[in-house]
Amino acid sequence: MKNMWWLNISSDIKDLYSLLKQVFSPKSAPFVPLLSKNRSTPIKDADKIRERWIEHFADLFFNQSTVDENVISGLPQLDILHHMDKLPSLIEVVSAMGRIKAGRAPVCISIELLQHGGMHVANALHTLIKKSWLGSPVSQDWINGRLVTLYKGN
Known part of the structure; x- marks a missing residue:
């Protein structure tokens, strides 16, 4: 008799729990409603939302x-700066490396390397700049960004 009573109560509690979960659990929608083109009514159907986005981007990008x-023709024309077409010299690269301030160096190159690397680093950087300037392909190692961990003695 006690077992039957416990079985009835446990099934009632399970039903109660599932009902409470349905009522009070957070509701999550698989998508967010979108306003129609005239901004009057929200669109809640997933296919219609997709069609609205297609329409929006078509209007945005393919507008005549x-x-x-x-x-x-009335805009003032500036002088063409032909000296900007010239390849940077090694002296300009060394000068630019010396003017870099702390916290302003590129993310992948430390400022100490640029300031104290000497002519070896300047030559390597100048070669990279020349390849980039002339449109030559850059080494695959530079593209992959291969890093080597240096032991600091700690």
């Missing part, structure tokens, strides 16, 4: 723009 040629 009209430009008045008179406005463009």
